[in-house]
Amino acid sequence: MGAAPLLSRSSPRADILFRDVHVLDPRSGLDGRHDVLVRAGEIAEIGAPGTLDGQGAESLDGQGRHHLLPAFFDCHVHLRTPGQEHKEDLETGTRAAAAGGFGAVIAMPNTDPVIDSAALLGSVREAAAREARVPVGFLPAITVGSAGIQLTEMAEMRDGGALGFTDDGRPVSDAGMMRRALSYQRLCGGVLALHEEDVTLAGDGVMHEGAVSAALGLAGIPSVSESVMVARDAALAAYEGGRVHFQHLSVRESVEAVAAAKAQGVAVSAEVTPHHLLLTDEQVRGLDSSTKVNPPLAAEEDRTALVDGLRSGVIDCVATDHAPHAREEKEVPFEQAPMGTTGLETAFAALYTELVLTGVIGLGLLVERMTAGAALFELPVHRVAVGQPANLTLVDLDAQWTAGEHGWESRAANSAFAGRRMHSRVLYTVAAGGVAYRERNFSLVAV
Amino acid sequence: MNLLSMGDLDREAIERITDHAARFAEVSDREIKKVPTLRGRMVLNLFYEASTRTRGSFELAAKRLSADVVNFSADGSSVSKGESLKDTVLTLGAHKPDAIVVRAPWAGAAELVSRWTDAAVINAGDGKHEHPTQALLDVYTLKQRVGKLDGLSIWIVGDVAHSRVARSNIVAFGRMGAHVTVCGPPTLIPRGIETLGCDVRYTLDELPGADVVYALRMQHERMAQAPVPSLREYAACYQINERRLSARQMLMHPGPVNRGVELSGGIVDSPQALITAQVQAGVVVRMAVLYTVLSGARTQAPLPEPQLA
DSSP: OOSOSOBOOOOOOOOEEEEEEEEEETTTTEEEEEEEEEETTEEEEEESTTOOOOTTSEEEEOTTTSEEEEOEEEEEEOOOTTTOTTTOOHHHHHHHHHHTTEEEEEEOSOSSSOOOSHHHHHHHHHHHHHHOSSOEEEOOOSBGGGOSSSBOOHHHHHHTTBOEEEOTTSOOOOHHHHHHHHHHHHHHOOEEEEOOOOHHHHTTOOEESSHHHHHHTOOEEOTHHHHHHHHHHHHHHHHHTOEEEEOSOOSHHHHHHHHHHHHTTOEEEEEEOHHHHHOOGGGGTTOOGGGOOSSOOOOHHHHHHHHHHHHHTSSOEEOOOBOOOOHHHHSSOGGGSOOOOBOTTTHHHHHIIIIITTTSSOHHHHHHHHHTHHHHTTOOOOOOSTTSBOOEEEEEEEEEEETTTTOOSSSOOOBTTTTOEEEEEEEEEEETTEEEEEOHHHHHHHO | OOBOOGGGOOHHHHHHHHHHHHHHHHHHTSSSOOOOTTTTOEEEEEESSOOSHHHHHHHHHHHHTTOEEEEEESTTSGGGGTOOHHHHHHHHHTTOOSEEEEEESSTTHHHHHHHTOSSEEEEEEETTTBOHHHHHHHHHHHHHHHSOOTTOEEEEESOOTTOHHHHHHHHHHHHTTOEEEEESOGGGSOTTGGGGTOEEESSSTTGGGOSEEEEOOOOGGGGGGOSSSOHHHHHHHHOBOTTTSOTTOEEEOOSOOOBTTTBOHHHHTSTTBOHHHHHHHHHHHHHHHHHHHHHTOTTSOOOOOOOOO
């Protein structure tokens, strides 16, 4: 693979002294108060609080209580470029990422047109190099137009910087086509990231099938619509010796299928979104279109299975599936609305509030799962360690806010978490050595 | 005040509406079938689906109360030019209607409309979700016939999956003290429907225990999705006919009936069938609903009690 996998606009290499911050990085074994000095975009020194000299560097005072974490990594976002810039673009989407503490993201190809050729991939990568605030990687399509009929020129796109391939938004329905893609993977490499949905089972469903869909009279999508495809593709990956990544798991049966595949040594990995970890189909009762997502919000037993899977490691990482839509597209009856919720700006705060503060998982584990996505796509994982490029996020765990109260950095406002009370706020994000985000109130007092 | 869902009405609220309906029923028997209760008020019928009887029933109800009625239907209007529901409601809202009656093929449509208008909103059917005025008129019809619903066994038979009538009626009959059982082909009974408060059966074996049999319309247009092998087999398993219905059981149907499918032709015309009574109840119950929502409207002074003398 020749080209750089991640691209962002060039920004000045940062010189920053984080004074007396609580550094938490499970991979580096750090969990305590330190000074951290960034010089020319690289972590130059880590020392006892109050000991490092930040001559000429921007100084940020953590007062011993703000947490400095490795910047998060999101392997599943929709940045809508090209063709759907009324929803989001590379600039607004990566601004939202930085505001959420993400140091890098991977963009999906279900744009208009679908990113399914080296030429299109080249053009969005150029746009990322001009506009993106945090580095962006791309997964172009597995099949031309994501139509499931013909393989894309995967080898050429791999040379052109593709991290892997996905038909996200749709499944690869045809088992023979899926097998062919896995076979071809031996030539081109790259992870095949899979949106799992049996479209004949999902039918015209608009939400999870269960008591709530029955009460609302909405067509339901059964859990098995996802899990039978997870099981099918795990079997195909085993047969072909391929490497697949299961996107946005949403039901218990899928977690079980992934666990079974991993137990057999198949090269599979899986992600889960904050909304599937925290919300259920009960949230759909009000028919708020921001809760219409694909896969749909499922039952409480599914939600707890996902949390357990994340804790045990059956699910490798958190990914937001940030799916921005224009206001007029979502401000319609539930059945007419497009699927998707934004997620970048609320991911950490929502998970911290509802899983860490409640004692369900530890903060260290959450940080680990919010950074682990990079390794799944053969990229270096962000770490707080001397000599590493600065990919850092500074967080005030005590801050409280209401999601959406001051608007969004994203162009879109379709957040399933809007109006929910959040604990913890990202204050500052450094991505690939450059400052990507400053929370406005914080930077006033800190500089 | 709005009427969006049966879930919003407790037993007392249901009985208030049926009591009002009983008083309005007198009006319908008079030579001049009109009272001045809503004179000067405007009722807007916003219909996104073809509906002869519900719309006509609302129109008649509003006119008997002396309200002005404007009908706005999806065909031949700005809807076909791509106007969104929101813009349609904002546009029509400029005419300052006092009540908007909404029928739309999407669940939650009436609730959405209520966010965009100050007018009282009445749900006249939203997708496969709810049809609360149908449930109210069915409760009224039964009350007129048997006094109260407490302890009645009511079977709702047919295509429950696609029926907004079933969803509202399960809730309404339950609130009035009846015991509800839904019955139909397994492919047309949604998973989880029992959480609304009903039993589920897939055969008519226990039908003789029912006091009331409420048959649903088997919609021909659904047959494209082949939920059952054929209408013939459906009728063989689920048709309510003279053989299956005993003389003591009452029969209801929301209309329009497919004779020979969900009901045999003979049973429709039998004295057990309350179907015509349901249609008559439609007007008086909708008069009561209009009266109720408009007497609680935010922008209006309270209405006087209906003057029937």
